[in-house]
Amino acid sequence: MNDSWQQFLHMGGYARYVWSAYGIAAAVMLANVVAPIVALARIKRRIAREEFVDD
């Protein structure tokens, strides 16, 4: 690890604020991306299993 990398992680002493903000943002965005993909697959499975047309 070189100095500039360490300096980047250090964020001028504000590391815990900056990185926690971006960490939470990354987690929320990841959930936002994964949720609809999972939901679409689950809904397709359910529709394929149950014949909704005939009820």
Add this chain to the structure above:
Amino acid sequence: MTRTRRRRLLLVGMLLVGLGAAAALGLSAFRQNLLYFHQPSQIVAGQVPVNTRFRIGGLVQRGSVQRHGHDLTVRFAVADCDASVPVVFNGTLPDLFRAGQGIIAYGMLDKQGVFEADQVLAKHDSNYMSPDVAKALKTGQKTNCMPARMQAAR
């Protein structure tokens, strides 16, 4: 557009207009209560009720900051263009606290007219620039006694 749709559109439009009017009336009625802080000149002019806790907002007057060696007590004056109020505070100051900085203090006036604060918050501005640009700007720029950013438009 069919007649039903036109009628519905009219209803939605009336709903929005009505809501807007109600909100405007309500908010202007509560305008004073929504003010987050009072300015030093309002306090000196006696516009702020005594014996209540309230917030004071203004700039930390240059040269007014006094610290005592042995504890955290700090004395300074908060000023706007027309008046200044002495403040005493014992506690942790935010990182941005410095002379000339906009701050908001929460507390109560004592009998001598000193504002005893138990919380001091820094109000930073919406200007962002690098240290180099800030240094270049500073030459030949006079500091405002109460920048417009501290107060709501009247």
Add this chain to the structure above:
Amino acid sequence: MSHSSAMRWLHRFGSLPYFYRVSRLWARCLALPGLAMAGYGVYAGLAIVPPDYQQGDVFRIIYIHVPSAWLSLFGYTAMAVAGVVILVWRLKIAEIFIIAAAPIGASFTFLTLVTGSIWGEPTWGTWWVWDARLTSELILLFLYLGVIALHQAIESPRIAARACALLSVVGVINIPIIHYSVVWWNTLHQGSTIRPLGGSTMETDMIIPLLIGALGFTLIFGWLTLWRMRAQLIWRERRSRWVTRMIHHER
């Protein structure tokens, strides 16, 4: 566009099989530039732009805070427009949009509040104050959650959509209040940095990544909304022949 061709376009857009077919491609067209621009904005904000002269490196939180705040306002405004379309024209695609966009808008509102809070602690000296800006943004989160809860509480999807539409239209009054709160009242929160009508108060090198990032996150918002709409759409239309036929075909 003449009236009749506008209506024809609207009908075609409102046609659910057509929407389902083309939205996949639209989502892709939004995803790639969106991710690239948002990624650039965040990267530049964290690693390239200089620190602020007063706040130092903690100001870099702005590169996630401001795009989130923008999308929290944009999302609700878009839902209110869809709400008018639902209440007046009863368009199904708008019903699907409103319920697809609400969770995403809520997540950006949540991010706005959390990142702002993390930023406020070192700079203002407090995580939270009940000033007009912070309070009105919190109300926005409750409005989003209200739309989601209404949709889940009402069994019939069409009636649920109308209830959500009404709450979206009524709640949109909060949007100008949030935006102008820092102008109308003394607040702890500072005024707007980005002013489209001139006089933005940020150095050019700092503001360009912020604007590119905000645009990128807006495209991501569109991409995610389209995906949620697709899921919502085939669930709503699960009894129609084109959906079952398509799904059996896919297997």
